[in-house]
Amino acid sequence: MLTRQNFSNKLTTWFQAKRAHLPVPGRGDSNPYAIWVAEVMLQQTQVTTVWPYYENWMEKYPSISSLAVADQDQVLKSWEGLGYYSRARNLHRGAQYVTDTFNGKLPETVPELLKIPGVGTYTAAAIASLAFGIPEPLIDGNVLRVYSRVTRLTADIGLSKTKATITSELAQLINPEQPAEFNQGLMDLGRVICTPRNPDCESCPLKKICLSARTEDVESFPVKEKRKPLPHYHIVIGLIQKGDYFLIQKRPVNGLLGGLWEFPGGKIERGEKSEAALLREIKEETGLDVDLGKKIGTINHAYTHFKITMSAWFCDWIAGEAQTNASSENKWIHFSDMNTYAFPKANLKILELISPPT
Ligand code: SF4
The missing domain is CATH 1.10.340.30 (Hypothetical protein; domain 2)
Structure with missing residues (x-):
């Protein structure tokens, strides 16, 4: 005892x-x-x-x-x-x-x-x-x-x-x-x-x-029931460029990763192609028309309750004023200022794939 x-x-x-x-x-x-x-x-x-x-x-x-x-x-x-x-x-x-x-x-x-x-x-x-x-x-x-x-x-x-x-x-x-x-x-x-x-x-x-x-x-020991496998989502994001500036959006403060900045994008829907999903997400979230540019790459990341595979593209702004349909704030920032904003880890992994524009 x-x-x-x-x-x-x-x-x-x-x-x-x-x-x-x-x-x-x-x-x-x-x-x-x-x-x-x-x-x-x-x-x-x-x-x-x-x-x-x-x-x-x-x-x-x-x-x-x-x-x-x-x-x-x-x-x-x-x-x-x-x-x-x-x-x-x-x-x-x-x-x-x-x-x-x-x-x-x-x-x-x-x-x-x-x-x-x-x-x-x-x-x-x-x-x-x-x-x-x-x-x-x-x-x-x-x-x-x-x-x-x-x-x-x-x-x-x-x-x-x-x-x-x-x-x-x-x-x-x-x-x-x-x-x-x-x-x-x-x-x-x-x-x-x-x-x-x-x-x-x-x-x-x-x-x-x-x-x-x-x-x-x-x-x-300890005895612990096995958890169900984590859901796995496929995400696409775009680094939208307008002149020398890129669009970043702030996530709503009260949600997951609240208050962090990120690039527009979202989940690929069943049966959807990545590029089509990205154009749809950008239109829904920002209202912008963009041209898809070069693919940046793909990363994997695990959060506590789900895993993601995230692919990113450069995009060129064509027309429109950026809306805050899924965010609390928008900013157009110079690439060299990226490191002054807090991003979720998955976005940081994408940034690591990019050589800064000269
Ligand atoms: S408490 Fe842990 S380390 Fe210590 S004897 Fe028990 S099992 Fe071994």
Whole structure:
């Protein structure tokens, strides 16, 4: 049976001995804002990917008030390539809310933290435990894996009721004096020792109490129902040129990839040829008449809920004023200014295929 004594103490002692070798953005920082930024960036994203974004962000927006007054385009540009852009928009809105409601200082209780736009259970628990020492368990993929292996949990960890059960069990086990060390220890143990493949059980501080290590079926846990294959869409886009300028469109703020800029285009419909689909999409989205030029190339990209194959062409403007039928804003910009706007990753991959016009 797991107890605070045999679970929490072993974990906390292990973490204290190893923490210097396990650097993670924001962790060990006493600045609650730094912890907030880092924990949002770390959701669904590897530590090594987050580091340069985190350092750049803290240099650009060193305080909640500096983020609150920043321009949204600049905020999204700072997040470009990190994915899940709603996180950046929410941090920005959250900073404005904290500035207006809490005088620029993060509140110190979970119910108040949960009032901040974009702050969900995980982020509130992270700020509460890591910044303010409140014993709130933190549940991420690493924690779910470790805990389900230690307990040989046969319930599906993808279900919210399983997560709720694990949260309440960990609330009994968390070290009330050192909640930050407990939470970080559990997450780091999952990241560096109890890895998805080939966990290093010999080096693990929980080996003696781990049920799946004892029964030697570690990799049967966690149990997770297989997801359906992701839908795959074929997309065409056009880099429409008018003189020295190209048309970019801003996606509506509240949708997928909201607030990012992109080139006009869309999905190929069943039975439709790529070129015909592009001319149709450009007409529908912008109202422009264009001539199709040279094909730029094709890329593949996977988002969380779907995959795309995207092909792009240069197009020459013939006639018409650009409309905002599917966007919130249009701009004609010089090619050399592309890097001042935030684009979705798939558009960036297309831009990488182009040699800048001379
Ligand atoms: S003993 Fe092995 S399976 Fe159990 S928690 Fe440690 S690393 Fe994971």
